[in-house]
Amino acid sequence: MKDIALKFQTEHLDNHTARFTVELDAERFENAKQKAARKIAKQVNIRGFRKGKVPYSVLVRNGFESYIINEAIEDLTQVVYREALEQSGVEPYGPGNFDDIQFDEEAAAPTFIYSVPLKPVVKLGDYRAIRKEFSVPEVTDEMLEKALEDLRKRHAVVDVKEGAAEAGDQVELDVHATFADDPPQLTEADADEGTDKQPEKGAPFMHEHGFVCDIDLDDDPVMPGFLEQIIGAKAEDELDFELTVPDDDQYSDITGRKIAFNIIVNQVKTVTLPELDDDFAQRVSADDPDGPFSLEQLREKIRETLQKELESRANEEYLNNVMDEIVSISEFTYPEAMVDDFIDDLVKELEERLKQQGISLEQFLNIMQKTNEELRADYREAAEVNIKRSLALGEILLQEHVSVPEEDIDAQIDEMVVQFGEQAETIRQIFDTPRMRSNIRQNLLQKALYDRIIAIAKGEEIPAPKAEQSQEDVQSEAEVSLQETPAETETEASDQEQE
Structure with missing residues (x-):
């Protein structure tokens, strides 16, 4: 049967959700009922008729009309929703819901009502105008001595x-x-x-x-x-x-x-504890590509490592401070379904951490004297912070045209396999697959995006965006925005978990 254009209305609600009110065509509904009746006729036994040969009117007389209507509605809901979504031009965030069905005595067909969570909307503030001071603390002698002491303990x-x-x-x-x-x-x-x-x-x-x-x-x-x-x-x-x-x-x-x-x-x-001398230094650094080291060389190596760790933490803290300001000057609109999805992820992460400690989520809730609803409420603030950061990152990625060329992925794979020596080429076959390349691309893209945001806030000279990159490529790479910024948002729920 040729598709009949839908008669429907689209309302945009305050909660960033659209409502579709679809009036079914009478002929289409009748055809759906006939199809449903044929299906039911194959499943019932009515005296005087073979299975599959029971007329529609006989099924109705024998009390199967409600079953026929329900079957027809079930067959139509998904198909009608997809058609309404396509004809409306609405961009959904995720799956819609079949909310209600209305029967009008004067109408020959029912009316379907759907709700659709809409794609989030981001209006970034002037993030390129943000400037923040950046500093990295120096490794102190106390830090170095503690690291050496920890190293001695590991070899005790x-x-x-x-x-x-x-x-x-x-x-x-x-x-x-x-x-x-x-x-x-x-x-x-x-x-x-x-x-x-x-x-x-x-x-x-x-x-x-x-x-x-x-x-x-x-x-x-x-x-x-x-x-x-x-x-x-x-x-x-x-x-x-x-x-x-x-x-x-x-x-x-x-x-x-x-x-x-x-x-x-x-x-x-x-x-x-082992003596802190050259013999100890040579023993613990024997497997280092640049080793073995004397005690003095080991001290310098550890100092360099500690300094890199301080720089990494400083960058993470700096990035989070910058992202906090970007979020504060930007506007975000998103549906409740997105909040629910992010809370689901946070609860799943909590459940995995609890499993590692031999505790179930149910036991944790009993210990904390909380319901599942109260736990989800505790995580709501963290979910909304993560949503806003995620959306901001995705929009910055689009505006800055940050991308990862294939040669960067190749170089990363080279760096990963070189440590396997003679087995490097065998290991390369594991890493050089479409799925692994996609994972590597996401990691590199995330780092490139973070580096760009940090460079902007420091006031560094930023290379012009690559105008030749297609919007489709940028959009596909924007999935990195769904990853969180390095520092987790502290919430009451996570504090209680630690206790």
Whole structure:
């Protein structure tokens, strides 16, 4: 049958959603019912008729009319939606919803009502006018000495010890900790500020088996006073003690609460650190392409590495500050469906992290005394921040015509496979595939975009956009905007997860 033009109306709603009201053509609806009746006729047994040969009128008389109509509607909803979407010219963000069906006694066919989340719209502020000071801290002697000490610890000789644990030893523990007091009552001010109720007495605080830590009183892994309780304990000892949560950033939401610890000491070990000399330096740098090093050379190598790490963190912090300002001077319009999708991603990431700790999402919610809806509400702010940054990045990518030529991808693959030596060409076959090249392109494109934004904010001279690049190429590469900027947005939910 030849398609009949749809009769429909499009309304643009305040929530960046479109509503389609489609009046079905009577002939089309009748044809759909006839088709549905033929399908149902093959499934029912009616006396005097063979399966598949039951007339439409007989099916109606035997009470199958509602089944016929429902089957016809089910067949039409998706087809009609696609036609309405195409004829409307609306650009959707994602799949639409079939919201309602209306029957008018005077009409020969029903009316379908759909809602469609619209493609987000971004109006960037003058991001090219943003200027911010940039500085990188220098590596201090204290940083260098700590890095060397950490290196010594990684190459330490560890032996099981029969005696009591003391400072400098290493212990393996089973830790069970719960809140030992009742939570404070929330005030009206707390409620107005959206402060969450703290965990109840008896709720888990920490549960970990095989917890390994060095007894360094200047670097307590749990909270101040924890390691002091471990000193003097021997293997197979069981310890019970309480500590008060200190007033610091790590536990800012539960400051002052009492925590009851039950500790099983599995092992106590002595840690013998190697001497910090040329022999040690040569041993730990033997596999370095430029090694082995003397102690002095190792110091310089570590200093260079630390400086690069400081520069990388400085760039990340700088980029996030610039992106915050870009978002603040820009306008964004997006549908609720986009927020839901981003929250879904954040909840899935939380669930994966919890799995690694042996905790299910349901257990986490019970511990935090939250519903799934409350958890999603906690993540809403982070989702909206990520949406705005994502949209801003995508729009900047389009305006700046940032791209990645194929030769850059080839060079990246060369750099990745060279470390495999004689097997390099074999490994190349793994990396040099359409899917891997696409992943490499996305990584390089993201870095190029971040570098461009940083260069603009620093006031550096920016090369002119490549005008010859087609809009289609730029649009296809804009998928990088769906990736987050380096620093995660801190949310109440993630803070609670850490606790």
